[in-house]
Amino acid sequence: MSRSTVPAAAEELGLPPRESKQDRRFRRLFFALLALVYFLPFPFLLPINNPNENVRVYMTMALVEHGTFRIDTSVARHGWTNDMAKVPPAAQRATSDGTPKTDAFYSVKSPGVSYLGVPAYAAFLATEKLRGAAIPSPTAPVAVREDFLRRAVWWLRIGAVQLPCFLFLLFFERFLRRFAPDPSLRYSAVVACGLGTNYLAYALLFASHALFAATAFTAFALVTAARLDRTHLGRLPTFRGALLAGLFAGLITLTDYQGFLLSVLVALYALCVYWRPKHLVGLALGGILPALLMMLFHARAFGSPFTPGHKFCETPEFAQKHAQGFYGFSATPDWNVFGRLSASFTYGFFGTSSFMWLALPAILFLLVRPRALLRGRGVRRLAVFVATLMMAALFLALSAANNWRGGWTVGPRLLGAAPPFFAFLVAWGAARIARNRRKSRFLVRASVGGLAAAAVLQSGLLGVLCNTVPEDVARPVADLAIPLVRYGFVPHTLLEPLGLPRVGFALVLGALGLLAILPIFRKNRDERWPVLVARILFAASFFVLGAAPAFAPSFRGEPARTDAKGALHYFVGIWEPKGLDARALLLARHANASVRKAGDGAEFATSASDPATPEPRCLPRRLATVERALGFDGDADRHNTEADQRGCP
Numbered sequence: 001m002s003r004s005t006v007p008a009a010a011e012e013l014g015l016p017p018r019e020s021k022q023d024r025r026f027r028r029l030f031f032a033l034l035a036l037v038y039f040l041p042f043p044f045l046l047p048i049n050n051p052n053e054n055v056r057v058y059m060t061m062a063l064v065e066h067g068t069f070r071i072d073t074s075v076a077r078h079g080w081t082n083d084m085a086k087v088p089p090a091a092q093r094a095t096s097d098g099t100p101k102t103d104a105f106y107s108v109k110s111p112g113v114s115y116l117g118v119p120a121y122a123a124f125l126a127t128e129k130l131r132g133a134a135i136p137s138p139t140a141p142v143a144v145r146e147d148f149l150r151r152a153v154w155w156l157r158i159g160a161v162q163l164p165c166f167l168f169l170l171f172f173e174r175f176l177r178r179f180a181p182d183p184s185l186r187y188s189a190v191v192a193c194g195l196g197t198n199y200l201a202y203a204l205l206f207a208s209h210a211l212f213a214a215t216a217f218t219a220f221a222l223v224t225a226a227r228l229d230r231t232h233l234g235r236l237p238t239f240r241g242a243l244l245a246g247l248f249a250g251l252i253t254l255t256d257y258q259g260f261l262l263s264v265l266v267a268l269y270a271l272c273v274y275w276r277p278k279h280l281v282g283l284a285l286g287g288i289l290p291a292l293l294m295m296l297f298h299a300r301a302f303g304s305p306f307t308p309g310h311k312f313c314e315t316p317e318f319a320q321k322h323a324q325g326f327y328g329f330s331a332t333p334d335w336n337v338f339g340r341l342s343a344s345f346t347y348g349f350f351g352t353s354s355f356m357w358l359a360l361p362a363i364l365f366l367l368v369r370p371r372a373l374l375r376g377r378g379v380r381r382l383a384v385f386v387a388t389l390m391m392a393a394l395f396l397a398l399s400a401a402n403n404w405r406g407g408w409t410v411g412p413r414l415l416g417a418a419p420p421f422f423a424f425l426v427a428w429g430a431a432r433i434a435r436n437r438r439k440s441r442f443l444v445r446a447s448v449g450g451l452a453a454a455a456v457l458q459s460g461l462l463g464v465l466c467n468t469v470p471e472d473v474a475r476p477v478a479d480l481a482i483p484l485v486r487y488g489f490v491p492h493t494l495l496e497p498l499g500l501p502r503v504g505f506a507l508v509l510g511a512l513g514l515l516a517i518l519p520i521f522r523k524n525r526d527e528r529w530p531v532l533v534a535r536i537l538f539a540a541s542f543f544v545l546g547a548a549p550a551f552a553p554s555f556r557g558e559p560a561r562t563d564a565k566g567a568l569h570y571f572v573g574i575w576e577p578k579g580l581d582a583r584a585l586l587l588a589r590h591a592n593a594s595v596r597k598a599g600d601g602a603e604f605a606t607s608a609s610d611p612a613t614p615e616p617r618c619l620p621r622r623l624a625t626v627e628r629a630l631g632f633d634g635d636a637d638r639h640n641t642e643a644d645q646r647g648c649p
Contacts, residue, residue: 051082085309120159196455198411201463209416246286354546362429450542479564569631
């Protein structure tokens with residue numbers, strides 16, 4: 001059906017008018033900047049690289065290299081990692097040739113991400129073969145094995161996670177057009193979801209959490225779109241649509257085990273549209289493939305298609321936790337945990353992304369008018385209700401888990417599915433509030449845009465720097481991310497092979513900043529310049545309000561902010577790439593410096609490599625200041641003493 005023949009009732013869907021050239025240019029600019037953020041940075045610290053990633057990398061390597069789920073060879077080559085299952089001989093399947101069995105190592109994680117990485121890793125090995133390189137043996141030099149692992153992870157992240165997560169944000173923006181026709185609100189929601197939560201940090205990691213969000217919301221969106229099309233546009237559900245809905249519903253659990261509850265809820269939601277026999281067949285066929293892939297992994301690794309690897313956890317602490325209740329879940333939620341998962345400024349979902357608090361008005365609006373759910377005009381409200389129900393189920397389930405925080409993490413990593421659902425609720429609620437209220441529309445746009453920009457500061461900056469944060473860091477942005485940026489610590493980037501790592505990271509930071517403010521500065525058709533200026537000023541106040549939690553004092557039950565200095569010191573010691581930060585550069589200049597008398601009698605330290613360039617004699621004082629901020633107190637004292645001997649103020 002062409003746009004010109006869409007019935008008048010479709011206007012109730014909030015379908016936007018045909019895009020103008022200005023709208024298309026803005027969208028292309030927006031996603032071009034977003035691509036810089038999603039494909040340039042490569043945060044990787046080998047000594048503490050996320051175990052969630054390591055064990056999945058090992059499994060993908062085993063699948064491609066040996067056609068097995070057993071990761072013993074990868075462990076021998078690249079070292080021990082957490083999150084492994086150790087299966088004793090008694091629990092293994094019998095071998096056909098009668099060879100003696102030994103303890104076998106497998107991934108304890110859901111296998112979906114490792115499956116998805118197979119094409120990317122195969123492509124990586126093909127490039128290695130073209131350049132004459134081979135897979136290193138477990139006895140190869142450590143530097144060779146580390147370099148191989150680093151490059152393999154780079155390929156796996158880009159091909160299996162970063163690209164799908166970026167494409168999902170394009171899909172997310174397109175889906176939001178049916179609920180939030182206002183471009184300012186829509187792009188603010190995309191910014192808040194893709195850059196203002198831990199979705200970004202985990203989209204830059206070969207792990208499940210961002211893909212969990214992408215698969216869960218895609219399944220929900222496919223069913224919602226089909227229901228909207230049937231109710232308002234008269235389009236009948238199709239077998240293909242049912243097949244896709246079933247496929248993505250199954251992929252939720254294949255991607256992340258804790259997605260099982262969401263898979264069930266999405267499947268039940270799909271029955272609102274796909275209830276005819278042929279549609280039910282399509283749903284079943286779509287869900288069979290992920291289920292078979294899951295059962296294949298379980299049967300080969302743990303002896304039963306219905307047994308996950310948690311009962312074989314190799315780490316005693318995790319084995320003990322998973323042995324309690326139902327694989328580590330109790331029968332009732334802990335409301336204290338629920339509150340901390342929600343509101344903590346250190347790792348809480350709303351506490352680390354102030355934008356998401358705006359979802360509460362949408363939920364309240366839904367509860368105030370529940371009768372609309374039973375009417376034809378309540379199609380979108382039913383979608384909002386289902387999204388709210390799915391998130392409530394996820395929060396309550398994780399509040400009943402004994403490992404609810406998940407160790408070192410960026411934000412609430414086990415709530416990985418939450419960002420797009422709550423951003424969707426915000427977009428819908430804001431669109432409802434601003435609808436037909438021209439005088440207050442600019443205020444709604446300002447609040448949404450300002451808090452989205454604050455969320456980028458709260459989570460986006462940290463996400464492009466590192467993908468794991470120690471538990472004793474109270475304010476990751478204030479105590480870790482900002483000091484790292486301030487003193488010149490840059491992650492690996494795609495421009496690093498060209499010798500431009502700083503340029504690559506500068507582009508990432510510039511893109512982050514522009515994406516944060518673009519929805520605020522975008523002039524809408526119904527606005528005049530004074531209204532736009534007022535919106536920008538109001539957005540600035542909301543930005544300050546939303547960013548405040550990132551710098552707030554620690555609360556009772558959370559680690560003290562003073563504890564973070566040790567973590568910062570540790571990160572500096574293992575940072576990659578080395579030699580680009582302020583301390584390293586100052587140390588290099590200081591080590592090569594020679595002292596001479598200037599013509600006016602003042603002392604200068606001058607570089608041996610460039611004797612014509614004088615350096616102030618107080619270089620040790622500057623070095624001591626940087627070292628003190630980074631936790632190198634002993635070195636700072638020594639350089640301060642040297643500065644005193646030189647007579648530096």
